[in-house]
Amino acid sequence: MYVATKGGERAIDAAHAWLAEERRGDPSVPELSVAQIAQQLTLAVNRVMAEGSLYDPDLAALAIKQARGDLIEAVFLIRAYRTTLPRFGASLPVETEAMQITRRISATFKDVPGGQVLGPTFDYTHRLLDFALAAEGAPPPAARVPADAAPAPHVLGLLDRDGLMEPLTAGPETPPDLTREPLELPAARATRLQALARADEGFVLGLAYSTQRGYGRTHAFVGELRIGLCAVEMEIPELGFVLEIGEVELTECETVNQFTGSKTEPPQFTRGYGLVFGQSERKAISMSLVDRALRWEELGEDATGAPAQDAEFVLSHCDNIQATGFLEHIKLPHYVDFQSELELIRRLRRDTEGEPQ
Template sequence: MYVAVKGGEQAIANAHRWMADRRRGDRNQPEIDVEQVREQLGLAVDRVMAEASLHDPGLAALALKQASGDLTEAVFLLRAYRTTLPRLADSVPLRTADMRVERRISATFKDVPGGQVLGPTYDYTHRLLDFMLLAEGECPAPARAEVALEACPQVLDSLDAEGLIEQEVDDGAMPYDITRDPPDFPVDRATRLQMLARGDEGYLLALGYSTQRGYGRNHPFSGEIRQGAVEVEIEVEGFDGPLCIGEIIISECQMINQFGGSREKAPQFTRGYGLAFGRNERKTMAMALVDRSLRAEELGEPVESPAQQPEFVLAHADNVEASGFVSHLKLPHYVDFQSELELLRRLRREHAARDGGGTADEVESARAHEMDAGLKDTTASAPLSAPSSELPSESSSESSSAPSSAPSAPRRSQETSA
């Protein structure tokens, strides 16, 4: 039996109105401007762009304002917006070696051509609250050296020249695109990097950290971290060559890890790579650690830790998918729950009839029995029609696959809708 229930429109409208009021806050305070968000909360804007997988600082700032600063919600808003746009072009792969560097450091060599350039960073601050920021004050302009920076070639090139590190050579392969075709595990490294680049920073940070603590140890060094502007070029007709459409800020991290090698091949350092839109240094470091740990199988290392398991890592990295599936538990499950309640009552009746009484333990085992039976009516849930628009990516997944009953969840592609 299928019972559709409608209702709640007025409650929802009023809830949203209250939300807008809450977002606006005290009317005696000036309303925050999207431009202010973009200019003064730039690292939040960058994180939203990276995880939404859409570079547009103005829209990311708007999403942040609209979401009252909730990063995950802002990522969802921007990701949803991207589905409304047509793809007009593919870029020529970015030449990060030609980056106009604003920050560039290496933890492996003190003296690198171009030098150690700190750029604008929170490193080396004392992490003491700066109460001066409570008062309006003048902010001095950045210092300026008399001469510009020298060229900053990629640090790993020097190891590469000696053959001490595995080479990265382009074989011309067209990269897989998870926004066109859902990922099909096992996936290649290009697919992994695309998925990691949009992965949740906190999640990647935790996984990267786990590799350092011994779960998939591969002893990394930060060979080079750089951040700055790169020109984006596309191939279009009507011009003599690739066309520069503008510049974007990106962050890049090249990790150097311990050795691979074989009887035929002398030992070499191996690589982990991180790249992200905006100023996203922590994210790119975590990404590089996880990229490397996911290469375990390829490099003949034992796969024994979570961060080395591609399907586990990648299928749960996207916070739009993750929050969508977790959030759907808020949607009405009245019918689902009724059926469980019904079942439980029946089991308890049977139990009582069988040996005249039951303990809490036995109730637990009754529940386990019910789970085994797998009696879940999922089709009749979500009777509210309006709220489902809040969770568009979830409407179909409830019935298609239920990871709660299948921990090694088969891939689910909500990408097509988000």
């Protein structure tokens, strides 16, 4: 890339060696293991898996270590590795209602079937540095309460039962795979949800925040946020039955949004939806808010010009790997381009009256 710089390939090799040295840090400090990252930096691992479109905590942890903690670089590594994997088939849609729940809350109803489960969350913690974590031999964490394995019906079903919630509509039997097919606009909701699920968390958060501040006219409540393990199943034609091949941790969010009605639809509540790998609450909530904002046309609403309602803007800019690649390419050599710009400016200045010749 910087072949034209002084030293050529030797300079690049030296840069690689320097990077490895910086990655390792002070040799007197014990090296951070992949297992430690996977077990103790789980939220970072979850983000890399979600935006990398690959559920593998160990590989995500390895990517984080290799990237020196740069999560976007780690996502890039995971996506690149993903392209080398063989594809054996497609799993069946996961049943989130049968999730082994570790956390489940609703901001719309206090008492819900199955109860509310606070689970592991920062929501009720004081934002004060815990210096005990820096001490050697810190006390072990409190015993973990086993999750309730009983099925928990979705909270929005309560509104659906009373006819106050928009009915669910079936999506395509085989939705497009955004990891294998290029994005085409206009995009159906299934494609939009895929793009948002692997989109940059910060970008989606900013868009979601804009909808809450009035740029999208969608006043939302968290109908339900649930986190837990879901079984992944595949139908094996040769065997003639469905086989469970593993389980994944997911975060699912359904928002309840006001809807005053349109020419074709009565006043009712509408849905926003988010589903993300791992415990990724901020991403799932943000995704559901943006999903609802993008549905203005199908619900017969008027567009307000908000960025979160512009599907082309959202989907064309939400991917952090594409954004990073385009942004960082400007630091590569552009000597010829710049020389032409430089000569143009000099000529314009010579032609400008009063400028020295």
